[in-house]
Amino acid sequence: MTHELKNIIQQYEESRPNAQKAILATVVSLEGSSYRRPGVRMLIFENGDMVGAVSGGCVEKEILRQAQSVFTNGVPKVMVYDGRYRLGCEGILYILLEVFDPSPDLITQFWSTILQRNTFEIQSFYEKEHTAHEDFGTFFRLGAVAYPLNQSVQKQDRDLLCFEQKMQPCFQLMIIGAEHDAVQLCKYAALTGWEVTIVANPREEKTENDFPGIHKLITVEPESFRPKLDEQTAVAIMTHSFVKDLQYLVALKDQKPAYMGLLGPFKRREKLFDELLERHPDISENFLDQIHGPAGIDIGAETPQEIAIAVLAEILTVARRKEPMLLKNKMGKIHN
Structure with missing residues (x-):
C-alpha cells in the first residue's frame, strides 16, 4: 500500500499550484468481506477528481458525496458503507474522511523515508459509527516524530479507536x-x-x-x-x-x-x-x-x-x- 500512498502525495503536490482543497478517505475498519482491506486510501479534490480507490468502484461515488460536508466545514467524519445489499463483497466499511493538509515538514520527511527505504507508521483515530468529530484524524510517525495529516488536528485522542498501520518500503x-x-x-x-x-x-x-x-x-x-x-x-x-x-x-x-x-x-x-x-x-x-x-x-x-x-x-x-x-x-x- 506504500506505493498507493506515495502516488497520493505526489498527485497532491502537483495540484498545489491550483490551491485545491483535498480530502483523504481511509478505510479504517471492515466487517465481513470487501474488495480491499483496511488501510487502503484515496484522495478527493474539490473539483471531483480522485486519486486511487478503496473498492472495485462501488463505493467511490458515495465517498465523493459524503466528502462534501468535510470540504464545507473541515470537520473530519466517519462514513459507514453497508455493502451487504449493494456489493458482491457483502462487507461493512468504516471510512475516515479528513482534510488532507500535510505540513511541509511532513512532506519532506515522508520523501526522505521513502528514499531511504525505511519503515514508518500511520495511526488514524476514529469512532466506529457514522459521525463527525473534530478530534478524528491521522498521524504519520516518521522516525521519532508524529506529524498530523491535518494541521488543525494536533493531538492524538487516546479515548478514540485507533487504526494502526506499519508501512513497508515500496516493493x-x-x-x-x-x-x-x-x-x-x-x-x-x-x-x-x-x-x-x-x-x-x-x-x-x-x-x-x-x-x-x-x-x-x-x-x-x-x-x-x-x-x-x-x-x-x-x-x-x-x-x-x-x-x-x-x-x-x-x-x-x-x-x-x-x-x-x-x-x-x-x-x-x-x-x-x-x-x-x-x-x-x-x-x-x-x-x-x-x-x-x-x-x-x-x-x-x-x-x-x-x-x-x-x-x-x-x-x-x-x-x-x-x-x-x-x-x-x-x-x-x-x-x-
Whole structure:
C-alpha cells in the first residue's frame, strides 16, 4: 500500500499550484468481506477528481458525496458503507474522511523515508459509527516524530479507536538485463506499483526511455556490480548471456532478497550452478536454494507479455509465502 500512498502525495503536490482543497478517505475498519482491506486510501479534490480507490468502484461515488460536508466545514467524519445489499463483497466499511493538509515538514520527511527505504507508521483515530468529530484524524510517525495529516488536528485522542498501520518500503523489482522481455517485465511490474530498477551493460547504450514505468536505470559492468538488497526487493536475472548471468550471480552471492529468479531452461540453470560452484566452492547452499529457475509459474505462457505475468505471479507467491492455486478451490476467505 506504500506505493498507493506515495502516488497520493505526489498527485497532491502537483495540484498545489491550483490551491485545491483535498480530502483523504481511509478505510479504517471492515466487517465481513470487501474488495480491499483496511488501510487502503484515496484522495478527493474539490473539483471531483480522485486519486486511487478503496473498492472495485462501488463505493467511490458515495465517498465523493459524503466528502462534501468535510470540504464545507473541515470537520473530519466517519462514513459507514453497508455493502451487504449493494456489493458482491457483502462487507461493512468504516471510512475516515479528513482534510488532507500535510505540513511541509511532513512532506519532506515522508520523501526522505521513502528514499531511504525505511519503515514508518500511520495511526488514524476514529469512532466506529457514522459521525463527525473534530478530534478524528491521522498521524504519520516518521522516525521519532508524529506529524498530523491535518494541521488543525494536533493531538492524538487516546479515548478514540485507533487504526494502526506499519508501512513497508515500496516493493521493488531489479531486472538484470535489457532485452525485449525485460521491457515487458518492467512495464507490467510498474503497473502493479512496484519500483523497477533495470541493470544494463553500458555497451548496450540503453536509456530510461527504453523502459516504460522504470524507476531507475543502472548501467554497470557485471564485475563492478555491488548491489545492496533488502527484504522488499525481488531480482530477475535475464541477460540472455550465460557469461553475464554467471557474473551477476557471483555479484549477488551474499544477498538475500525476497525473490531471485533466473530466466532460461532447467539444463541451463544446472550448468550455471556447476560453473558457479567450480569458481566459488565455498558458496552457500542457501543461496542456490533461493534461486527460482526457470523463473515463473507454469500458466502456459508463450509471449514475452505472458512470461512477464508468469514471473510476476511467482514473485508474489514467494514474497507473500503462498502456494498458487485456483481460488475456486480455496475454502474460506480470499484474504487472510
